[in-house]
Amino acid sequence: MKKNVAIAMGGFSSEYRISINSGNIVYKNLDRSKYNPYRVHILQKEWFVIGENDTPYPINRSNFTVTIDGQLITFDCVFNTIHGTPGENGLLQAYLELLDIPQTSCDFYQSALTFNKRDLISVLKPFGIKTAENYFVDKGDEVDPDEIIAKVGLPCFVKANKAGSSFGITKVKSRDQIIPATKFAFKEDNEIIIESFLDGTEVSVGVITHNDEILALPVTEIVSENEFFDYEAKYLGKSQEITPARISEEQTKKVQEIAKLIYRKLKMKGFSRSEFIFHNNEPHFIEMNTNPGLSEASILPQQAQAAGISLKELFGSAIEAALKV
Structure with a gap:
């Protein structure tokens, strides 16, 4: 039936x-x-x-x-x-x-945790997951640009803590840009996270439960035409998304294993897409999306296609996995 x-x-x-x-x-x-x-x-x-x-x-x-x-x-x-x-x-x-x-x-706890960038980073660090240096600000806090620069340096990223699709994010290059960037981020959320700039190759790793197995999909390399992988780059064609990524086999296996480790430790279900930057040849975790975009041009469907999984199979597998729980 x-x-x-x-x-x-x-x-x-x-x-x-x-x-x-x-x-x-x-x-x-x-x-x-x-x-x-x-x-x-x-x-x-x-x-x-x-x-x-x-x-x-x-x-x-x-x-x-x-x-x-x-x-x-x-x-x-x-x-x-x-x-x-x-x-x-x-x-x-x-x-x-x-x-x-x-x-x-995923379940409600995992969803709430992964949606909160700074809480997620705090949970993952004890497992040896490398991240950028970060600084946290709540709405109403005094914003001290000198203190922020001393902690994370310049350039840095000012982000809304609980927002997706790069809404509320600014790449800050000078001291006088910090206050406007925080005001912009606070339009999306009452908490912000400020991160050090990581110079290196950005990649995205999809992890899914497929046929009862946790599977890391082929890695995608992100090459943005803009300053970073912002809304225009993600959705308006201002980026190249190269699958498989132009990284070594060793780097591919390493970042896939880290993405699967995060998936297992958080007791994830369904789809996830984690973003990393290879900084000094080490993958540094940026964030995890638990409801990634699913259009034909989106990253996770691209990765599934590279793994030989059709959209019909990908979506059907997600439903069957949910029904088994």
Whole structure:
């Protein structure tokens, strides 16, 4: 019997449109012989299923069901494609766990942890994971540019702590840019993280659970036309994403093993995509995405294709893994 799959997309953050694109790609590529897919838009003020002729049908939030043409639809699984809140910070996962509905991404604790860059770094350091030097600021704190420069140096990156797709990030090259950069970051979040600049090759490593095995996908090298891998580079074609990366076999194995170690230690599920920079020939961890972009041009689908895994197989495997839990 075919499973009813809700493809959750949208969200409450600046990444809303990116999520809609990812969700529509999943909807397009799910195997109709196994699944009945439903496009579920989860927005700040309303949740609804997009039906035929783009008709919206409201979701009953008390039990995550929908009535379409007089028929009550319940969902066997939720395919979570929401970037940012509430799909990538644990809120949606906790809600679905209370309702005992399986979903394809990691559990709520892992989602909340990985969405918080500075908490994640703190958890990973005891496992020997190398990172940039960092400095933390909360909204309302006094910002001391000299103290920041003494800790992380120049240039440095000022980032919103809990935001994705490079929203709220600035590469700072001089002292007088620090205060404006913090104000820009605080538009996205009430916490910011300031990191030292790491000079080296940037790579992205996808890790998935596929056929009951934790699998590190082929590594992608990021070559941005801009100062760094910002929103334009990620989504507007201002970068080269080279898979497999132009690094040695030894470097490839090393960064894949570190990415798998992080996945295991955090007790991850579903898809993850971790970013690293090879600085002084050592991979330094930058961040982890637990709901990475899923369009045909996105990094993780590129990596899956390089590994011989089609989008239909990739997405179906995620659903089957969720249903087994």
